[in-house]
Amino acid sequence: MRVWLPALLILLLLPLFLPRYPVEVLTQGFILALFASAFNLVFFQLGLLSFGHAAFFGTGAYTTALLVTKAGWPYLLTLPAAVLVAALFALVIGFFSVRTSRIYFTMLTLAFAQLLWAIVHKWYAFTGGDNGIPGIPVGSFATSAAGLYYLALALLAAGLYFLYRLDRSPLGYALRAVRDNEARAEAIGLSPFALRLLGFVISGALAGVAGFLQVAWQRSAFPDFLYWTKSAEAIIAAILGGSEHLLGPALGALAFVELGAFVQARTEYWPLVLGLVLLFLVLFFPRGLAGLLGRRDARG
Amino acid sequence: MELDLGFFVQQFLTGLATASTLFLLAVGLSLIFGALGIVNFAHGSFYMLGAYLLYWVARGDPEGLWWGMAVVVAIGLVLGALVERIFLRPVYPRPEHHQILLTYALLLVIEDGVKILFGSAYKSLGPPSALAMPVWILGAPFPAYYLVQILLAAAVAVLLWLFLKRTRVGLWIRAVTQDREMLEALGVPVPRLLTGVFALGIALAVLGGAATLPMQTVSPGVAVEAVISAFIVVVVGGLGSIWGSLLGAFLIGEIQAFGVMIWPEFSIAFVYLLMAVVLLVRPWGLLGRPPVVRT
Numbered sequence: 001m002r003v004w005l006p007a008l009l010i011l012l013l014l015p016l017f018l019p020r021y022p023v024e025v026l027t028q029g030f031i032l033a034l035f036a037s038a039f040n041l042v043f044f045q046l047g048l049l050s051f052g053h054a055a056f057f058g059t060g061a062y063t064t065a066l067l068v069t070k071a072g073w074p075y076l077l078t079l080p081a082a083v084l085v086a087a088l089f090a091l092v093i094g095f096f097s098v099r100t101s102r103i104y105f106t107m108l109t110l111a112f113a114q115l116l117w118a119i120v121h122k123w124y125a126f127t128g129g130d131n132g133i134p135g136i137p138v139g140s141f142a143t144s145a146a147g148l149y150y151l152a153l154a155l156l157a158a159g160l161y162f163l164y165r166l167d168r169s170p171l172g173y174a175l176r177a178v179r180d181n182e183a184r185a186e187a188i189g190l191s192p193f194a195l196r197l198l199g200f201v202i203s204g205a206l207a208g209v210a211g212f213l214q215v216a217w218q219r220s221a222f223p224d225f226l227y228w229t230k231s232a233e234a235i236i237a238a239i240l241g242g243s244e245h246l247l248g249p250a251l252g253a254l255a256f257v258e259l260g261a262f263v264q265a266r267t268e269y270w271p272l273v274l275g276l277v278l279l280f281l282v283l284f285f286p287r288g289l290a291g292l293l294g295r296r297d298a299r300g
Numbered sequence: 301m302e303l304d305l306g307f308f309v310q311q312f313l314t315g316l317a318t319a320s321t322l323f324l325l326a327v328g329l330s331l332i333f334g335a336l337g338i339v340n341f342a343h344g345s346f347y348m349l350g351a352y353l354l355y356w357v358a359r360g361d362p363e364g365l366w367w368g369m370a371v372v373v374a375i376g377l378v379l380g381a382l383v384e385r386i387f388l389r390p391v392y393p394r395p396e397h398h399q400i401l402l403t404y405a406l407l408l409v410i411e412d413g414v415k416i417l418f419g420s421a422y423k424s425l426g427p428p429s430a431l432a433m434p435v436w437i438l439g440a441p442f443p444a445y446y447l448v449q450i451l452l453a454a455a456v457a458v459l460l461w462l463f464l465k466r467t468r469v470g471l472w473i474r475a476v477t478q479d480r481e482m483l484e485a486l487g488v489p490v491p492r493l494l495t496g497v498f499a500l501g502i503a504l505a506v507l508g509g510a511a512t513l514p515m516q517t518v519s520p521g522v523a524v525e526a527v528i529s530a531f532i533v534v535v536v537g538g539l540g541s542i543w544g545s546l547l548g549a550f551l552i553g554e555i556q557a558f559g560v561m562i563w564p565e566f567s568i569a570f571v572y573l574l575m576a577v578v579l580l581v582r583p584w585g586l587l588g589r590p591p592v593v594r595t
Binding site: 100232269276278 | 339387391404405406407408415416532535568573580
């Protein structure tokens with residue numbers, strides 16, 4: 001805790017000193033951090049690699065975008081709805097997916113997310129098709145760079161605190177028990193299917209919060225929010241940062257976004273640089289950025 | 301509703317041409333997954349690269365197609381072998397997500413590499429003059445080049461099947477999907493075999509991409525779409541099965557060809573739906589083998 005309080009204080013004071021652009025970049029970092037941390041709940045605690053988390057990010061974002069533009073809801077009030085809809089999609093997709101394991105789980109989550117993407121991409125009457133929903137009025141608070149910064153920081157901090165408590169709770173131990181030895185977990189009375197589904201739904205709901213924030217950041221919603229490359233961003237951030245550490249995915253996301261902004265200001269070949277960085281990290285630093293800080297103590 | 305037979309046959313053959321491309325794209329992915337256990341996210345990138353390489357080798361001359369394809373396949377073999385030796389071999393003992401991240405990194409590098417070498421503009425190469433005129437089948441025009449694509453895919457399927465069933469190396473490749481350690485104990489040079497399988501898989505993807513160039517334009521964005529199509533085919537047909545890839549490619553090609561007639565906007569959604577249903581009902585695919593439970 002000694003490290004985190006000053007870090008939080010610095011993050012709270014930053015918008016007072018920084019110009020608009022770096023504040024916006026940091027905000028994007030917080031959003032991806034929340035998305036990657038949500039993904040990591042399924043990846044680390046359940047031991048399942050989801051390639052479909054863009055589905056929950058995207059449905060959360062589109063719920064907010066549609067409620068604001070079609071029903072005239074104030075932006076901030078759409079948060080519960082975005083969480084609920086993302087959780088519902090996670091419930092349906094998870095219901096089918098968590099029965100399978102390994103590569104089949106990865107492919108099934110990918111298939112469902114791509115199915116939703118295909119529908120959003122083509123349903124011009126409802127979702128705007130491949131034009132997306134541009135020019136969403138998100139209110140003066142979320143329009144100001146500092147306002148959105150604090151909103152994203154608050155939701156990220158709340159999300160991370162929630163994940164921290166979950167990690168230490170009996171539920172966290174139960175999830176890891178199912179991950180490590182399904183047969184034994186079942187023998188002591190745990191229900192692997194129910195636990196996996198619960199973890200998956202919580203993860204989807206958190207990803208929906210990130211989607212809700214993304215709408216304000218871009219003041220638009222696009223089908224790309226549901227495309228498989230969006231899911232890949234969460235995976236990269238989580239593994240880059242170190243999925244074993246609670247803060248690893250968030251650190252990875254911040255590094256990913258900051259590096260992206262730095263490189264994009266200098267060259268258009270950001271994917272090339274990212275690809276080379278990933279090659280280098282996978283081949284030489286397999287335990288991620290958090291791996292440099294120290295090992296997570298072996299628990300439960 | 302009166303169904304025009306000529307139109308029906310035309311749609312069917314168009315679907316078959318799509319299926320031929322999908323088969324060449326996906327069969328290598330399936331082989332690589334079967335033998336190496338690696339999900340190659342860069343597979344669509346090599347497919348895209350094949351089209352660019354053909355464009356480069358043929359120098360914009362459609363008559364250069366035939367020898368161009370031969371050269372491009374040779375480049376694909378060398379490139380595949382190099383990538384396997386340099387990047388994949390170190391990550392075989394690692395967890396799956398490291399392998400996925402590595403091949404995803406290759407996807408990013410190839411995508412921008414192509415932009416640097418060839419620019420972002422669409423590239424195309426017409427069919428050779430002998431195939432420029434359509435053939436008439438039951439009173440409907442049909443691009444002659446589609447027939448070449450269909451024959452090419454059929455020839456590759458038969459040759460690949462003969463190779464795997466009738467040759468010693470083919471036997472080893474089938475064996476390595478079952479039990480790598482046992483094969484090593486029998487004195488088979490497994491590392492070299494894996495390099496060969498990866499090179500073969502990449503060469504097939506490169507061939508598939510090159511073969512589309514006379515009919516379609518190519519751009520760097522082709523890769524991310526292609527790799528997802530390849531996943532669908534392989535998942536529907538069964539990971540590691542050649543006939544599965546053929547069946548998967550056939551189903552996806554025809555669903556797209558006829559789905560466009562029934563519900564044009566959502567024909568691609570049908571395809572993802574098929575993928576999800578197959579994964580739920582038969583996770584190992586229509587022609588795949590259920591995983592062996594080891595005790």
